[in-house]
Amino acid sequence: MVEALNLGLRQVMAKDDRVVVLGQDIAQTGGVFRVTAGLLDEFGDDRVIDTPLAEAGIVGSAIGMSLYGMLPVAEIQFDAFVYPGFEQIVVHAARYAWRTRGQCPASIVVRIPYGGGVRAPELHSDCPEALFTHVPGLKVVSPSTPGDARDMLVAAILDPDPVIFMEPKRIYRSVRGDVSDEPSFSLAGDDGIYNTVISHARTARAGGDLAVFTYGATVPLCMDAAGTLSADEGVEARVVDLRSLYPLDAGAIIAAASECRRALVVHEAPRMAGIGAEVSSLIHERAMADLDAPVGRVTGFDVPSPQFANEDDYLPSVDRILAGARAVLSW
Amino acid sequence: MTTEVLRVIGDGAGVPDNDVPEGLSNKDLVAIYRWLVLLRTFDERAVALQRQGRIGTYALYWGEEGTQAGPLYACDDRDWLFPSYRQNAIGVLRGVAPSTVLAWWRGYGGRHGFWNPREHRTAPICVPIATHLPHAVGLAWAAKIRRDPVASIAWFGDGATSEGDFHEAMNFASVFKVATIFFCVNNQWAISTPFSKQTATETIAEKAAAYAMPGVRVDGFDPLACYAATHQALERGRNGGGPTLIEAFCYRLGAHGTADDPKLYRDESEAQRWRALEPVNRMAAFLLRRGVLDDEELQSIGAEAKRTIAEAVQDMEAIEQPGREILFDHVYASGRPWSFDEGLAELQGTDRPPAVKPLAPQPGPSTGDAEAPAET
Numbered sequence: 027m028v029e030a031l032n033l034g035l036r037q038v039m040a041k042d043d044r045v046v047v048l049g050q051d052i053a054q055t056g057g058v059f060r061v062t063a064g065l066l067d068e069f070g071d072d073r074v075i076d077t078p079l080a081e082a083g084i085v086g087s088a089i090g091m092s093l094y095g096m097l098p099v100a101e102i103q104f105d106a107f108v109y110p111g112f113e114q115i116v117v118h119a120a121r122y123a124w125r126t127r128g129q130c131p132a133s134i135v136v137r138i139p140y141g142g143g144v145r146a147p148e149l150h151s152d153c154p155e156a157l158f159t160h161v162p163g164l165k166v167v168s169p170s171t172p173g174d175a176r177d178m179l180v181a182a183i184l185d186p187d188p189v190i191f192m193e194p195k196r197i198y199r200s201v202r203g204d205v206s207d208e209p210s211f212s213l214a215g216d217d218g219i220y221n222t223v224i225s226h227a228r229t230a231r232a233g234g235d236l237a238v239f240t241y242g243a244t245v246p247l248c249m250d251a252a253g254t255l256s257a258d259e260g261v262e263a264r265v266v267d268l269r270s271l272y273p274l275d276a277g278a279i280i281a282a283a284s285e286c287r288r289a290l291v292v293h294e295a296p297r298m299a300g301i302g303a304e305v306s307s308l309i310h311e312r313a314m315a316d317l318d319a320p321v322g323r324v325t326g327f328d329v330p331s332p333q334f335a336n337e338d339d340y341l342p343s344v345d346r347i348l349a350g351a352r353a354v355l356s357w
Numbered sequence: 358m359t360t361e362v363l364r365v366i367g368d369g370a371g372v373p374d375n376d377v378p379e380g381l382s383n384k385d386l387v388a389i390y391r392w393l394v395l396l397r398t399f400d401e402r403a404v405a406l407q408r409q410g411r412i413g414t415y416a417l418y419w420g421e422e423g424t425q426a427g428p429l430y431a432c433d434d435r436d437w438l439f440p441s442y443r444q445n446a447i448g449v450l451r452g453v454a455p456s457t458v459l460a461w462w463r464g465y466g467g468r469h470g471f472w473n474p475r476e477h478r479t480a481p482i483c484v485p486i487a488t489h490l491p492h493a494v495g496l497a498w499a500a501k502i503r504r505d506p507v508a509s510i511a512w513f514g515d516g517a518t519s520e521g522d523f524h525e526a527m528n529f530a531s532v533f534k535v536a537t538i539f540f541c542v543n544n545q546w547a548i549s550t551p552f553s554k555q556t557a558t559e560t561i562a563e564k565a566a567a568y569a570m571p572g573v574r575v576d577g578f579d580p581l582a583c584y585a586a587t588h589q590a591l592e593r594g595r596n597g598g599g600p601t602l603i604e605a606f607c608y609r610l611g612a613h614g615t616a617d618d619p620k621l622y623r624d625e626s627e628a629q630r631w632r633a634l635e636p637v638n639r640m641a642a643f644l645l646r647r648g649v650l651d652d653e654e655l656q657s658i659g660a661e662a663k664r665t666i667a668e669a670v671q672d673m674e675a676i677e678q679p680g681r682e683i684l685f686d687h688v689y690a691s692g693r694p695w696s697f698d699e700g701l702a703e704l705q706g707t708d709r710p711p712a713v714k715p716l717a718p719q720p721g722p723s724t725g726d727a728e729a730p731a732e733t
Contacts, residue, residue, distance in 0.1 A: 046502065072502045078532055083491050083525035090495020090509075093437075093474060096502070098495075110521070117485055118492070124466075125481040128687035129473040163688050186690040273694035 028198045030172035030205045031061045034179040035099070039069050041213040045183055046091065048075040049084055049101030049137075058103055059139055059198055081111035088134045089118050097183055098134050105140035106149040106331075112157070119188040120163030132188045135179070140168075141243050141294050142337045143196035151331040153295035158190045159272040159304070166271040167224050168192035170245035172203045174228070174269065180209045181223035189224070192271075194243035201246060227275040229282075233262035236351055237286040239279060239305050241268040244292045244342055251347040261355060271301050276308060283309040284316040288354050290324065292347055297325040319357035324350035360560055362574045362606055365581035366643045368634075374643065378585040383649045385430070389580055390640050390650070391658055392426035392450050397637045398662040399446045399455060402670065403462065407615040411674070412462040413715040416442045420578065420610035423636030424542045426450070427583030428510055428603075431591055438479045439493040439511035441486070443542065447512075448472065448479040455665065456672035458482075463715065467683040469676050487517035490526035490539065497535045497594075506595045508536035510587065515555055516547025518564060527602065531568040536594030538587060539602045542577060544609035549622035565602035577607030578634040610635060678712050681705070 039045045047062055053076040056063030066074040077084050081102060088098035102108045108115075115136060123131035142151035158166045165187055169175040175193070182189035211223055230245060231252050240248045245267050252263035266282050268274065283289040289309055291302035306321040324342045332340050367374040377386070400419050406412045418425070425447050429438065440447045445462070449455045453472045461470035461482070474480050483489035493511035500507035517523050518541060530537045541561045545552040558564060565572025573590070575582040583605055590601035608631035612619050619625060644650040650658075681704045685697040 046499075078525075078528055080521075080525040080528065082488075082522050083494075083529045086488065086491020086522060086526065087495035087498060087529055090492035090497075091499040092495075093480065093492065094496045094499035094503070094507075096499045113485065113488060114491065114522075117488060122481075123690045124687050125471050126474055126687075127468050127471050128690055130475060131690035133690075165689075273696070276695055 027169070027172045027175045027193075027201055028059060028061055030176040031179055031193065032063060032065075033205060034176035034209070035062065035065060036068065037209070038180045038183050038213060039065065039073065042097065043073070044095060044097045045099065046073045046075065046096055047099045047101065048077050048088065050077060050079055050103050052076060052101050057101060059195065061137070061193075062101065081107060081109075082114050085111035085114040085119065085134070085136060088136075089114060089122065089132045092133045093122075093130055099183060100134060100136050102136060102138045104146070104150045105138055105152040105154055108136070108138055108154060111136070115158070115164070115188070115190070116161050120161045123187065124163060131186045133186050135182045135189045135191050137179075137191045137193060139193045139195040139198070141194050141196055142331055142334070142341055143243060145334045145337075148333055151334070151337060153293070153326065153331070155190070155192050155271055156295055156300045159301065160299075164188055164190055164272065165224065166190045166192065167269060168194060168242040168271060169269065170194065170197065170230075170242055170267050171201060172205050174267075176205050177209045177211070178224050178269065180213065181211070184213070185224065192242060196243040197246060225270045225273055225275060227278040228267045228269055229264060230267045231263065231265035233264035234286055235261045235288070236263040236355060237282040237289040238263050238265045238292060238347075238351065239268055239282070239289065240265065240292040241271060241301070242294070244294055244347075247342065247344050247347055248292050250344045251351060254344070254348060255351060261351075263351065268301070268305075274304065274308065276312075279305060279308055280312050283321070284313045287316055287318040288357075289317070290322045290347075290351050290354050292324045292342055292350070294326050294341055296328045297323060298328045300325055319354050322350050322354040360574065362576050363582045363586060364576040364579050365585065366579045366639055368639075369642055369646055374646070378581055378588065380588070381581070381584070386644060386649055389426050389430050389584065390644060391662075392430070393422045393580060393637050393640055394658050395449065395662045395665065396422040396425060396446055398659070398666045399449065399458075399669075402666045403459065404615060406459070406670065407462075407715070410715055412459060413464050414614055414616045415462050416445065416614040417611045418443050418445070420632070420635045421542055421544065421607065423580030423640070424540070424577050424583050424605045424607065425512070427580035428538070428540055428587035431584050431588035432508070432510060433591075434478070435505070435507045436478065436591070437493070437496050437507065437509040439483065439489045439509060440480065441483050441489065441513050441517070443514060444512045445482050448477055451477040451479045453477050453479060454672065455669035456676070459669060459673040460676055463673060464713065465676060465679055467679055467686050469679055487513055487520035487522040487526075489513075490517075490522050491529065493537050494526045494530045494535050494600075497530075497537045498533055501533070501535060508538065508591050508594045510538040510540055512540045512542060514547060515541065515543040515545060515552055515561060516550065517541070518561055519555055527564075527568045527570070527600070530600035531570045534597060534599040536591070537600045538590045538594065539600060540587070541602065541604050543604050543606050544577070545607075546609040546613070546619075546623070548613045548617060551623070560606075561604040562602060568602075570600050570602060572602045572604065574604045574606055576634075577605030578636045578639060580636050580640055607631075607634075681709065
């Protein structure tokens with residue numbers, strides 16, 4: 027996935043000189059996860075910028091650059107480091123279109139490697155996505171495959187609205203797959219195609235007995251669990267990769283829940299007011315009559331993301347997903 | 358460290374006038390005066406409108422007109438302005454309709470209360486403190502990347518220098534040698550917090566040293582001193598010399614806002630003493646002394662400003678309260694999420710509450726940003 031993100035950045039930067047990337051340690055070293063490796067040599071230090079260590083400054087500068095007509099991509103080094111930039115994102119990025127008659131949206135992308143599972147120090151394993159989905163004016167997306175990572179990142183950059191681009195760092199290097207030479211849409215970005223690319227859910231696995239909604243690093247775990255359910259119990263789970271967390275693909279969610287009649291939501295972030303709550307509520311509001319069981323949730327717990335000795339206890343595991351699925355299936 | 362305050366205009370008695378900044382003709386002086394009067398007229402009228410319940414809580418800038426008209430006069434048309442709420446009407450000097458600014462204070466959004474920044478090179482009014490400073494830096498930085506000779510200027514108060522965004526923006530601007538002018542209006546009060554409780558430094562200007570940029574102190578009640586310092590800073594910035602911090606030292610002669618009562622926390626006789634220095638009459642006296650204008654011409658400039666603002670008030674009041682659909686307009690530039698149509702449909706199935714009026718001022722002291730609701 028890291029290579030796919032890097033490819034996307036290179037492709038869009040080559041086509042569009044409005045695109046600049048900025049963040050801590052992203053130019054000279056190519057970022058702590060190497061997502062921006064090689065960009066400095068290719069595009070120069072005007073467009074690939076190592077900044078001082080200050081997230082409000084990074085996001086705030088990106089907003090100002092956007093006002094001048096650039097398309098900045100800001101990297102936040104780790105999930106829990108985004109909080110100093112939170113005010114800029116919430117107060118300004120999210121409201122700039124609204125405060126300018128729609129004329130000057132903050133056309134920025136904030137890339138955030140997020141989540142646990144990489145045995146990182148404290149405060150390097152948060153899942154803050156629901157903090158952003160609660161803020162009107164933002165789009166929030168998270169890919170789970172290399173192909174999606176490239177296409178969704180390019181689409182997010184070309185999208186005029188501010189996009190919080192959540193990168194599941196646990197599967198940065200573990201998910202692999204072929205990525206086509208070019209994105210599946212025009213890099214000119216003037217045809218509105220970004221809406222299609224980043225706001226639609228993807229069916230990762232077909233099935234008609236249980237709909238499993240998930241995103242990011244828990245997608246492969248849900249695929250594993252679905253394989254076990256099929257092999258052991260003959261239950262075919264449909265795995266829906268949400269991709270876009272705001273806006274949610276309501277049509278796809280309701281269709282999958284209605285057709286499977288049972289649904290489970292899985293994510294790594296804490297349960298309280300999380301994406302799972304919204305998906306569950308959406309299904310209950312609109313497809314109650316089609317359900318054979320209440321929607322289940324398998325999530326992180328409502329505790330701080332732990333020190334890594336305990337992170338396997340915290341993170342949804344295949345076993346926990348199976349237990350959650352069986353509870354919904356046997357209700 | 359210098360605490361010296363740059364000044365051009367004297368008091369017509371013991372304090373002499375200094376030379377008019379180079380490049381300013383009499384015509385320029387009149388133009389600056391015209392701006393001062395327009396800003397003053399807007400501000401006084403806005404306070405009156407609030408008292409009459411025709412707009413909501415308003416943040417006044419009475420006495421700080423010179424910190425706006427002076428620096429702006431030094432700017433090129435291409436340079437970008439980043440105002441805080443204390444410079445709420447500065448866009449008017451760049452062609453924003455004054456009725457739009459008044460409508461914003463009346464609680465109107467969308468096309469009624471906001472403008473297109475690119476049309477006027479004027480960012481929307483920043484409500485949180487100091488958060489617009491990184492935007493000013495980013496904008497001038499982008500211009501630098503594009504090799505455009507465009508600078509930015511951001512206004513903020515002494516209180517803003519305690520915010521992290523101030524320091525982050527100063528640091529970024531200096532590291533990347535960005536042409537941003539940090540224009541601090543040090544009026545010595547952040548609502549009720551005096552300068553002495555805001556910072557342990559003697560001046561704001563000296564904070565520039567920590568970022569290796571020049572820090573300049575000017576008389577904030579002297580429009581020409583504000584002009585001169587900004588002019589010099591812009592020249593430096595456009596020639597690759599990086600940012601400048603300007604401290605316009607003055608005094609907040611009025612309240613923080615219409616909901617604030619300074620009698621609760623300060624001795625108003627101090628404000629009275631500073632009031633003698635306020636920029637509009639001071640500039641008028643300067644122009645009379647130099648024979649640039651006579652009384653009749655001064656009066657005519659005042660009358661013209663009154664007409665402009667009176668028309669703006671009429672225009673504002675001619676705007677109907679925005680409809681419900683405005684809630685969902687322009688939240689996203691790329692189109693409306695599905696939930697917006699459902700929200701609008703939900704609203705349309707209900708009766709609309711009566712038109713919203715600003716809360717009329719209530720008797721009794723209060724301090725802060727919101728008018729106290731009427732007791733029932």
